[in-house]
Amino acid sequence: xxxPLQRGAGDCHGQPAGGPAAGxxxxxxxxxxxxxxxxxxxxxxxxxxxxxxxxxxCARQVVLHRSREFDQVSGFVLEGLRRLFRTEGRVVVFxxxxxxALEAAVVNTLSPGDRVLAVVMGLFGDRFAAxxxxxxxxxxxxxxxxxxxxxxxxxxxxxxxxxxxxxxxxHSETSTGALLPLDRLVPAIREAAPxxxxxxxxxxxxxxxxxxxxxxxxxxxVTGSQKALxxxxxxxxxxxGPRALEAVERARLPRFTWDLRPYxxxxxxxxxxxxxxxxxxxxxxxxxxxxxxxxxxxRRHRLLSAMVRAGVRALGLEPLVRDEDASPTVTAVxxxxxxxxxxxxxxxxxxxxxxxVSAQGHLKDRAFRIGHMGAVxxxxxxxxxxxxxxxxxxxxxxxxxxxxxGSAAAAAEAVRAAAAxxxxxxxxxxxxxxxx
Amino acid sequence: xxxPLQRGAGDCHGQPAGGPAAGxxxxxxxxxxxxxxxxxxxxxxxxxxxxxxxxxxCARQVVLHRSREFDQVSGFVLEGLRRLFRTEGRVVVFxxxxxxALEAAVVNTLSPGDRVLAVVMGLFGDRFAAxxxxxxxxxxxxxxxxxxxxxxxxxxxxxxxxxxxxxxxxHSETSTGALLPLDRLVPAIREAAPxxxxxxxxxxxxxxxxxxxxxxxxxxxVTGSQKALxxxxxxxxxxxGPRALEAVERARLPRFTWDLRPYxxxxxxxxxxxxxxxxxxxxxxxxxxxxxxxxxxxRRHRLLSAMVRAGVRALGLEPLVRDEDASPTVTAVxxxxxxxxxxxxxxxxxxxxxxxVSAQGHLKDRAFRIGHMGAVxxxxxxxxxxxxxxxxxxxxxxxxxxxxxGSAAAAAEAVRAAAAxxxxxxxxxxxxxxxx
Numbered sequence: 001x002x003x004p005l006q007r008g009a010g011d012c013h014g015q016p017a018g019g020p021a022a023g024x025x026x027x028x029x030x031x032x033x034x035x036x037x038x039x040x041x042x043x044x045x046x047x048x049x050x051x052x053x054x055x056x057x058c059a060r061q062v063v064l065h066r067s068r069e070f071d072q073v074s075g076f077v078l079e080g081l082r083r084l085f086r087t088e089g090r091v092v093v094f095x096x097x098x099x100x101a102l103e104a105a106v107v108n109t110l111s112p113g114d115r116v117l118a119v120v121m122g123l124f125g126d127r128f129a130a131x132x133x134x135x136x137x138x139x140x141x142x143x144x145x146x147x148x149x150x151x152x153x154x155x156x157x158x159x160x161x162x163x164x165x166x167x168x169x170x171h172s173e174t175s176t177g178a179l180l181p182l183d184r185l186v187p188a189i190r191e192a193a194p195x196x197x198x199x200x201x202x203x204x205x206x207x208x209x210x211x212x213x214x215x216x217x218x219x220x221x222v223t224g225s226q227k228a229l230x231x232x233x234x235x236x237x238x239x240x241g242p243r244a245l246e247a248v249e250r251a252r253l254p255r256f257t258w259d260l261r262p263y264x265x266x267x268x269x270x271x272x273x274x275x276x277x278x279x280x281x282x283x284x285x286x287x288x289x290x291x292x293x294x295x296x297x298x299r300r301h302r303l304l305s306a307m308v309r310a311g312v313r314a315l316g317l318e319p320l321v322r323d324e325d326a327s328p329t330v331t332a333v334x335x336x337x338x339x340x341x342x343x344x345x346x347x348x349x350x351x352x353x354x355x356x357v358s359a360q361g362h363l364k365d366r367a368f369r370i371g372h373m374g375a376v377x378x379x380x381x382x383x384x385x386x387x388x389x390x391x392x393x394x395x396x397x398x399x400x401x402x403x404x405x406g407s408a409a410a411a412a413e414a415v416r417a418a419a420a421x422x423x424x425x426x427x428x429x430x431x432x433x434x435x436x
Numbered sequence: 437x438x439x440p441l442q443r444g445a446g447d448c449h450g451q452p453a454g455g456p457a458a459g460x461x462x463x464x465x466x467x468x469x470x471x472x473x474x475x476x477x478x479x480x481x482x483x484x485x486x487x488x489x490x491x492x493x494c495a496r497q498v499v500l501h502r503s504r505e506f507d508q509v510s511g512f513v514l515e516g517l518r519r520l521f522r523t524e525g526r527v528v529v530f531x532x533x534x535x536x537a538l539e540a541a542v543v544n545t546l547s548p549g550d551r552v553l554a555v556v557m558g559l560f561g562d563r564f565a566a567x568x569x570x571x572x573x574x575x576x577x578x579x580x581x582x583x584x585x586x587x588x589x590x591x592x593x594x595x596x597x598x599x600x601x602x603x604x605x606x607h608s609e610t611s612t613g614a615l616l617p618l619d620r621l622v623p624a625i626r627e628a629a630p631x632x633x634x635x636x637x638x639x640x641x642x643x644x645x646x647x648x649x650x651x652x653x654x655x656x657x658v659t660g661s662q663k664a665l666x667x668x669x670x671x672x673x674x675x676x677g678p679r680a681l682e683a684v685e686r687a688r689l690p691r692f693t694w695d696l697r698p699y700x701x702x703x704x705x706x707x708x709x710x711x712x713x714x715x716x717x718x719x720x721x722x723x724x725x726x727x728x729x730x731x732x733x734x735r736r737h738r739l740l741s742a743m744v745r746a747g748v749r750a751l752g753l754e755p756l757v758r759d760e761d762a763s764p765t766v767t768a769v770x771x772x773x774x775x776x777x778x779x780x781x782x783x784x785x786x787x788x789x790x791x792x793v794s795a796q797g798h799l800k801d802r803a804f805r806i807g808h809m810g811a812v813x814x815x816x817x818x819x820x821x822x823x824x825x826x827x828x829x830x831x832x833x834x835x836x837x838x839x840x841x842g843s844a845a846a847a848a849e850a851v852r853a854a855a856a857x858x859x860x861x862x863x864x865x866x867x868x869x870x871x872x
Contacts, residue, residue, distance in 0.1 A: 034472065042497075044500055046497040046709065047500070047501070047709060047712060048498075049498070050495065050497060050498055050713075054783075055495040055496070055497065056495060058713060059491040059492060059494055059495035060491070061478075061485065061486060061491065062483040062484075062485070062486055062662070064480055064483070064791065064793065065483070065669075066793075094532075095530050095531060095532055095533050095536070095670045095711075096530075096531055096536065096693065097531050097693065097708040097709050097710075098708070098709065099692070099693050099707075099708040100531070100536075100693040100708070103692050103693045108577065130692070131692045131693075134690050134691065134692040134695075135690045136690065176460070177839065185640055195709040224709070226498070227710055230495075232711065232712060232713040232714075233498070233501075233709040233710065233711050233712060233713075234531045234670045234711030234713075234714060249569055254570050254571045254572065254689075254690065255570065255692075256535070256539050256566070256567045256570040256571075257532065257533065257535050257539045257567075259538040259570075270791055271535075272533040272534070272535040272536070273482065273483060273533050273534065273660070274533075274669065275484060275531075275668065275669050275670030275714070276668060276669060276715075277486075277494060277668040277670075278668075278670060300799055355500065357500065357502075370465075371634070371713050419760070
């Protein structure tokens with residue numbers, strides 16, 4: 001079944017009255033009556049905009065987590081996640097952040113004295129490594145300049161010399177917008193170091209970029225509810241292949257709340273109270289992904305990324321990451337001398353209702369990040385690009401970088417139109433008015 | 437400001453259409469059209485029924501967690517929680533279960549080699565102890581028979597001989613319904629062992645039973661969103677007094693996600709994505725508590741407990757816990773030989789829409805538990821007692837224990853009426869129709 005993404009979530013974002021799921025309590029705090037404010041276009045790399053039906057599901061009354069009713073919800077969700085991970089293994093969902101789920105991956109597979117090779121391409125790769133260090137593990141960091149990805153050979157060579165118990169990878173590095181080619185990298189790692197476990201942070205790629213956990217040889221994959229899964233933050237997700245399930249039994253790092261064993265034992269009962277309403281939301285989100293069609297979801301994310309990249313280039317700006325390594329979910333945009341990212345971000349939000357976020361680490365004052373994952377339609381990216389035109393063209397000219405070569409909105413629209421024209425598969429999307 | 441509890445949440449519990457916050461997605465999974473089913477009366481010890489306005493708040497669109505908008509929400513929530521804890525210290529809210537928050541309390545205050553005295557009155561006291569053991573700490577368990585509480589002298593004596601680094605207490609033991617007298621116990625502990633940190637599990641007491649963290653000398657208190665705070669599960673809450681804040685700096689157990697230091701540093705920024713929609717819900721719940729009046733909330737919970745205890749006794753049954761030690765939030769009811777708790781629970785739910793839960797551990801086949809915390813009105817407890825009458829009177833008679841001495845509903849109503857008659861403060865509740 002295919003059904004194109006309907007706009008909606010982004011449109012009502014920030015409007016006091018909200019959608020059908022929102023009562024008077026949905027009014028934004030501190031928002032005084034005043035001039036009409038623009039509807040929010042939420043281009044955040046997480047949390048991302050939550051579609052109306054997911055919000056409505058999150059508003060359902062709670063049920064007992066040890067009940068037939070909740071068993072049906074959790075069964076549906078776990079099966080849907082396994083399908084998206086492409087694994088015959090097991091999936092466990094914790095009430096936690098993505099970071100918590102990464103910690104769960106570490107403490108359930110490793111033991112004191114284990115060595116880890118961490119491929120660090122940015123802030124989140126660094127965090128993954130820091131978790132292992134917090135438990136006293138010896139971590140060898142393969143530091144890649146922010147915005148780049150390592151070659152397969154780089155990783156394999158380091159692996160051969162280090163012989164670690166596990167390698168940590170970040171699929172989509174949210175701080176830079178770089179994407180690791182897992183399809184080539186993981187099989188090469190498995191061949192070069194057959195005993196090494198492969199743990200992958202998929203927080204900002206899962207459900208936006210296709211993965212094939214079992215086919216590629218990934219042992220543990222981690223994600224969260226609040227990115228391309230379009231659900232409010234609060235669920236951390238860990239998927240485990242067969243070798244990881246064995247490692248869980250052997251691991252000797254201290255663990256209690258993160259301990260996967262009670263989740264994996266028997267019928268999958270919950271040892272501690274799960275965040276039931278977020279599970280309701282995640283179920284609705286998975287239904288939405290199934291309705292749009294998984295391949296269409298992936299295609300849409302590639303399109304959104306291409307629109308953003310064409311848009312910023314039309315303004316004479318450059319994404320941090322080159323095309324070949326670009327994540328379909330988030331783009332860091334470099335700004336030239338004299339243009340302060342904080343000011344761009346504030347003006348986009350205050351004057352145009354477009355939410356983008358700052359870059360991180362040493363890029364904080366040199367770049368900003370545009371998220372384009374989850375419930376984002378091409379029209380929203382185009383609206384974001386139109387706001388970029390309005391804010392950045394005069395700023396660039398004023399700082400001596402103008403006039404800008406073109407229009408971000410026009411360039412983004414050209415990409416969208418070309419994609420729609422080149423593919424019969426996009427006909428349903430056109431018919432439904434996506435990208436109007 | 438005082439405003440009596442309005443019924444509502446319990447009434448729409450389980451009805452397919454749901455309240456104003458629920459769209460079509462709120463229909464229960466697997467519920468086929470058929471005969472009219474009773475509205476659910478949700479007497480669960482957690483998760484508890486979520487009031488409509490809290491559900492609506494949870495359905496709000498997400499916002500960036502690093503934003504002025506969310507700062508206002510988190511500031512309100514943290515201040516409201518500090519007020520309820522009666523502490524001048526700090527409060528941190530994690531996206532996690534109550535168990536996760538207990539683990540955070542342990543790893544942030546203790547170090548390898550530390551000894552712990554754990555007062556174990558049931559399943560949750562046992563879990564608290566098990567967390568410390570998972571980290572290799574030496575735990576001395578003061579095991580109290582289920583359903584009882586220790587005397588102050590028992591704890592103090594054991595403390596004097598053990599000289600532990602910390603003592604673990606469970607305020608309301610959810611598995612038995614016993615309540616520790618913290619007001620007498622904690623000052624005695626602090627006097628007998630001035631160097632010992634006092635860590636208290638308040639998961640099923642907070643916001644239902646008054647506490648005075650600073651005045652009594654509690655160093656760390658832990659609770660969760662899904663009990664008397666009337667919010668969906670997914671938020672774990674840790675409150676820290678001044679000695680605990682010092683301990684956080686010294687502690688040397690491994691910690692990453694639970695590490696309180698980044699939360700406590702500087703302006704209280706969030707190191708990892710918080711569960712923003714559950715924070716919206718918790719804000720609405722705290723507003724509801726303020727509207728009802730904190731003292732009225734505590735009084736209502738005492739009334740609900742007295743109604744339940746009178747009700748079950750009218751059937752010739754006995755609560756597990758004697759009156760002096762009874763928790764105002766949950767009551768375990770012992771069943772006589774020949775009456776299977778699972779059957780009672782199933783019939784209450786299927787025939788009367790009344791949700792109660794099984795007992796735990798060795799009591800699983802001898803008792804069931806009635807939760808009466810959070811958004812529960814006296815009328816709902818009375819409805820639950822009427823269902824008990826309908827289910828248990830014939831079962832007891834059939835098993836040779838009848839005829840029962842009286843009616844649970846009538847006894848519960850008599851308690852309510854007496855309380856309403858004896859106190860002018862209940863006049864507003866009567867005027868608003870609570871307990872009709």
